[in-house]
Amino acid sequence: MYTFSNRLKVFAIVLVVLGAIGVASGFMNSHKxxxxxxxxxxxxxxxxxxxxxxxxxxxxKGDSHxxxxxxxxxxxxxxxxxxxxxxxxxxNDDEHAEHVLHQIHNRQYAALYVAAFxxxxxxxxxxxxxxxxxxxxxxxSPVIFRVMEAITYYLLPGALIVLGIALWAGPHLFVWMDPExxxxxxxxxxxxxxxxxxxxxxxxxxxxxxxxxYRWISRKYSIAQDTAEDNSNFKKGFRxxxxxxxxxxxxxxxxxxxxxxxxxxxxxxxxFGWYVFASMFVSxxxxxxxxxxxxxxxxxxxxxxxxxxxxxxKFMFGISIFWTYLWFSQFMxxxxxxxxxxxxxxxxxxxxxxxPFFGMVVMNFVFPLLILMNSDYKRIPWFVVMAGIVILxxxxxxxxxxxxxxxxxxxxxxxxxxxxxxxxxGGLFLLLVFYALTKAPLLAKxxxxxxxxxxxxx
Amino acid sequence: MEPSKVIQAMYTDDDVLMSAVKKVKAExxxxxxxxxxxxxxxxxxxxxxxxxxxxxxxxxxxxVGLIVAILMxxxxxxxxxxxxxxxxxxxxxxxxxxxxxxxxxxxxxxxxAHLMVITFYLRxxxxxxxxxxxxxxxxxxxxxLMEIGVHGNEKELTRFLKETGAVEINLIDKAH
Numbered sequence: 001m002y003t004f005s006n007r008l009k010v011f012a013i014v015l016v017v018l019g020a021i022g023v024a025s026g027f028m029n030s031h032k033x034x035x036x037x038x039x040x041x042x043x044x045x046x047x048x049x050x051x052x053x054x055x056x057x058x059x060x061k062g063d064s065h066x067x068x069x070x071x072x073x074x075x076x077x078x079x080x081x082x083x084x085x086x087x088x089x090x091x092n093d094d095e096h097a098e099h100v101l102h103q104i105h106n107r108q109y110a111a112l113y114v115a116a117f118x119x120x121x122x123x124x125x126x127x128x129x130x131x132x133x134x135x136x137x138x139x140x141s142p143v144i145f146r147v148m149e150a151i152t153y154y155l156l157p158g159a160l161i162v163l164g165i166a167l168w169a170g171p172h173l174f175v176w177m178d179p180e181x182x183x184x185x186x187x188x189x190x191x192x193x194x195x196x197x198x199x200x201x202x203x204x205x206x207x208x209x210x211x212x213x214y215r216w217i218s219r220k221y222s223i224a225q226d227t228a229e230d231n232s233n234f235k236k237g238f239r240x241x242x243x244x245x246x247x248x249x250x251x252x253x254x255x256x257x258x259x260x261x262x263x264x265x266x267x268x269x270x271x272f273g274w275y276v277f278a279s280m281f282v283s284x285x286x287x288x289x290x291x292x293x294x295x296x297x298x299x300x301x302x303x304x305x306x307x308x309x310x311x312x313x314k315f316m317f318g319i320s321i322f323w324t325y326l327w328f329s330q331f332m333x334x335x336x337x338x339x340x341x342x343x344x345x346x347x348x349x350x351x352x353x354x355x356p357f358f359g360m361v362v363m364n365f366v367f368p369l370l371i372l373m374n375s376d377y378k379r380i381p382w383f384v385v386m387a388g389i390v391i392l393x394x395x396x397x398x399x400x401x402x403x404x405x406x407x408x409x410x411x412x413x414x415x416x417x418x419x420x421x422x423x424x425x426g427g428l429f430l431l432l433v434f435y436a437l438t439k440a441p442l443l444a445k446x447x448x449x450x451x452x453x454x455x456x457x458x
Numbered sequence: 459m460e461p462s463k464v465i466q467a468m469y470t471d472d473d474v475l476m477s478a479v480k481k482v483k484a485e486x487x488x489x490x491x492x493x494x495x496x497x498x499x500x501x502x503x504x505x506x507x508x509x510x511x512x513x514x515x516x517x518x519x520x521x522v523g524l525i526v527a528i529l530m531x532x533x534x535x536x537x538x539x540x541x542x543x544x545x546x547x548x549x550x551x552x553x554x555x556x557x558x559x560x561x562x563x564x565x566x567x568x569x570x571a572h573l574m575v576i577t578f579y580l581r582x583x584x585x586x587x588x589x590x591x592x593x594x595x596x597x598x599x600x601x602x603l604m605e606i607g608v609h610g611n612e613k614e615l616t617r618f619l620k621e622t623g624a625v626e627i628n629l630i631d632k633a634h
Contacts, residue, residue: 332556336544375513457500 002300002437008430015427022420026108037101038093103411109169110407115421116165117259118283118399119429120158121276125284126151127215128248128277134218134241139452140311143303145444146437147291149219151284153436154429156212161425162259163204167197173407176265188265195262203258207251214244225446234448252277260399263406267345269334275326276402282319282364283395285312286388291433293381295442303443306379307458313378313387317368320391324365349401352410356397363394396422463608463631464490465615466593467624468601472498475602478622479504482606485618490605493597512581516574523569527562593630 032040130148133141171178175188176195182188188195221237253273261272269275289312295301334342349357367390377383404412444450469475475498482489489505502510535541535558536551548554579585597603608615608629616627 328556328559332559335556336546338545373517 001440002295002434002442004434004438005298008434012427012430012434015423016431017427019420019422019424019427022416023108023112023424026111026417026420030105030108032101032104034094034097034101037097037104041097041100100411103408106172106407107404107411108417109165109172110403111417112421112424113162113165113169113173114396114399114403114418115425116158116162117403118396118422119154119425120162121280121395121399122283122287122429123152123155123158124211124252125277125280125282126288127155127211127284128245128252128281129284129288130218131214131241131244131248134238135245137238137449139449140308140456142444142447142450142453143301143456144288144292144308144312145222145447146440146442147288147295147301149222149440150433150437151287151291152215152219154432155215156208157432158425158429159204159208159211163201163208166204166259167201173263173403174265175406176262191265195265200258203254207255210244210247210251214240214247218244222444222447223440226441226444228446231448233446252280260402263403264345266341269330269342269345271326271330275323275330278319278323278326279395279398282316282323283392285315285319286391288312289316289384290388290392293385297381300442303454305457307456308453309381309384310375310379310458313372313384316384316387316391317372317378320364320368320372324361327361327364345405348405348409353401353405353412356401356412360394360397360401363390364398367391367394463612463629465606465608465612465619466628466630467604467606467619467622468594468596468626468628469604469623470601470625471623472496472602474623475604476501476504478604478619478624481622482604482619487615488607490607492605493592493594493603495598495600495602498602512574512578515577516570519573519577520566520570522573523566524562526569527558527565530565531558531561 126148130145130152132138133145133148166173171181175181176191177197182192217240218237221233221240225231225233225237256273256276260276261268289309292301292304292309292312296304331346334346337343368387371383371387372378400414400418447453467478469478472494475492475494479489479492479501483504483506492501492505494501532551535554536549540549543557546554592598593605594601594603604624606615606619612629616629619627
């Protein structure tokens with residue numbers, strides 16, 4: 001049995017408290033008046049030089065869901081536009097300041113949402129990985145089942161938090177939740193049968209309910225199998241896992257449309273669900289590997305050997321490449337076809353998010369590729385830890401890149417709101433996961449494959 | 459120096475073979491070669507063979523493939539015959555680069571895979587129409603053969619190998 005060490009508990013609680021303070025102060029500071037924003041903008045304009053003070057340009061860049069209409073309009077009356085730009089400068093100034101005011105305010109919600117989603121996604125990825133191991137009747141992994149079960153304990157609270165933030169933030173994150181916006185937007189009106197609040201909530205509850213049910217029932221059978229005489233619990237767990245995977249394939253994809261893609265309600269990508277799936281899968285596997293290394297360093301999990309670590313590192317390596325494959329497939333098709341309503345997604349990211357957008361490819365692809373390519377390095381714990389931390393940061397930035405451009409435009413930064421939110425949910429994640437780890441023996445000794453798993457060697 | 463006489467011990471199970479190899483190594487006998495019908499996991503480690511370097515060659519071949527793809531696409535699509543494809547009449551390599559990534563990927567894999575196989579054949583001294591070195595055709599079916607050099611100790615070696623689970627032991631004179 002694992003006992004939750006006090007040092008770790010205190011560390012997690014400190015994270016939660018500091019994170020909560022940071023988030024709260026972020027929200028309080030974000031209540032700015034229009035006049036404050038104008039002062040900020042004037043200061044920025046004096047720093048950045050005259051070309052940056054062009055308000056019209058900023059509006060077009062800043063708000064991705066307006067880009068299509070704006071650019072179309074701009075194309076129609078480009079001559080007129082140039083003439084009237086000076087005349088309407090005063091009007092634009094006000095409009096722009098108000099727009100920036102919204103973005104500054106949105107940033108608090110978005111930062112909170114990104115971090116909440118990131119930790120929920122880790123848990124969901126581990127749940128899928130766990131179900132795959134069960135359904136495939138994998139012989140190598142049963143010794144790490146209890147670690148996976150502990151991580152998935154966070155899924156229910158984590159997913160409810162994500163849903164809660166989504167509803168609480170409402171139009172701050174999801175413009176389609178604002179009736180005022182929908183009234184003037186034909187594209188969103190056409191999607192209203194899917195993108196409306198009641199149906200959004202029902203769907204979310206179906207997703208969360210299904211995942212949590214599988215998590216609950218598979219855990220129940222896994223515990224029952226420890227003391228069972230025969231393999232009937234294992235067989236039931238196997239059947240539920242196979243069924244869950246079918247449910248998961250559909251719901252994880254729909255969840256990514258609902259919870260992420262709909263922040264840009266005009267834009268869509270058909271492989272978005274797979275892309276988010278790759279992200280959650282690799283983050284989940286990475287967290288399993290990091291937790292195993294941590295627990296082994298504390299003298300637990302003596303039955304986990306370096307071949308298990310090697311296999312997890314292989315998955316980290318392989319799924320990182322899979323993520324890149326999907327990232328690039330999505331990017332290249334849209335870049336190549338260059339259709340205005342699609343390509344605006346990447347235009348905003350490359351113009352305003354150059355560093356996180358391309359930095360994420362280095363962190364999620366180039367770095368793990370080079371570090372984890374050598375077979376021997378995959379069994380050296382500190383190498384895996386190093387690669388794992390970079391992968392996790394990279395996938396946080398991945399989520400960041402999905403949410404931020406639609407909500408805060410070019411007003412992004414990784415500052416107190418973002419870091420505090422990560423601390424808040426990271427601390428909560430640690431508390432719940434390590435609490436769940438104390439609830440059952442660390443070895444699923446009744447699993448019919450446990451003996452094989454203990455003797456697993458490469 | 460290769461011994462003129464070898465003992466060939468036949469086994470019918472890979473697990474028995476593995477434990478026999480470990481015992482033979484523990485007794486400090488030199489294993490000349492082992493012939494198996496399928497790759498036996500961990501056999502190379504048990505025999506004490508030097509780790510394979512084929513992975514390193516594979517990486518280098520992959521790099522060659524990547525470079526070939528980069529230069530080839532530059533020559534074909536930018537220098538030699540630039541074309542306007544999908545409204546991208548750009549004469550810059552970087553601005554067209556994403557379209558070349560699939561080709562870079564494919565040629566990396568192509569070079570790594572093919573050259574690695576060819577390297578493996580060359581390194582194992584295998585080429586078309588070469589006479590098989592396999593001493594016993596049963597090793598292509600269901601038997602495992604271990605070849606051990608004899609240095610005037612055939613009697614005790616035979617007895618020892620019998621104990622390790624060999625089903626058949628032959629003394630072969632390799633002197634020409």
